Amino acid sequence: MNPVTLLPFIVLIGAMFLMTRSAKNKQRQAVQMREQMQPGSGVRTIGGMYATVKEVHDDTVLLEVAPGVHAFYAKNAVGAVLDDDEYNRIIHGIEPEGADADEETPAVPDDASSLTEGDAEQAQDEAKKTDLTKADGDAAQSGKDKGDSETK
Structure with missing residues (x-):
């Protein structure tokens, strides 16, 4: 398979990883604040x-x-x-x-x-x-x- 065809999927997976990571950080901060x-x-x-x-x-x-x-x-x-x-x-x-x-x-x-x-x-x-x-x-x-x- 050509690496150029895989590039959009790799970018999409990277963006999803970054978004879930920041959401988890916000959720962790909220729990800490409530504690x-x-x-x-x-x-x-x-x-x-x-x-x-x-x-x-x-x-x-x-x-x-x-x-x-x-x-x-x-x-x-x-x-x-x-x-x-x-x-x-x-x-x-x-x-x-x-x-x-x-x-x-x-x-x-x-x-x-x-x-x-x-x-x-x-x-x-x-x-x-x-x-x-x-x-x-x-x-x-x-x-x-x-x-x-x-x-x-």
Whole structure:
């Protein structure tokens, strides 16, 4: 048989070998990650839900999905075990210590406690300008009706 005719088969077998090898590596890493789970760890399930590990069993894990709400999941349903800093950043919005405060400082304060007196007055003026009440809507509608009757 001619070696040129065997070349596509050899390339195909080599590609299959490489793909199965990388898949086995990923699977081994996932098993290792799930074995490192311990109570108190933050996890993300394959469905995208964040929870805290309460108990670890052979094939299952007890997760606290909300305060006081516990559910059993298969270990295979855990997609990632998160370190404490990442879990607190995602769930509680707590930035890790040493992070740059300038990068993610909100442009608008969360509360009005940091506003000065002039800022507070300006905010009230803006609120009055954008106040859309039912009375304003009725007036706009009646004006629209008048315009319609004038064109007829």
